[in-house]
Amino acid sequence: MARKKRISELNDAQRAGLWALVALQVSLAVSAWADLAARPAAKVNGSKGKWAAIIVVNFIGPILYFTRGRR
DSSP, rough: OOOOOGGGGGGGHHHHHHHHHHHHHHHHHHHHHHHHHHHHHGGGGSOOHHHHHHTTSHHHHHHHHHHHHHH
């Protein structure tokens, strides 16, 4: 099995791509949490606590919240 590269071992294009994905993930999560906090509990499918925990799951959590968590 090949060993994993460290960030310092990536070339500039790979490092830029990685940081773009990190920025996308963080912005999705922050916007989902902000929407969840502002939305009344009656307009959320399920409990707000459950959705706050689901949003933590990489790209899938925020996308699930925006597609299935809101009424």
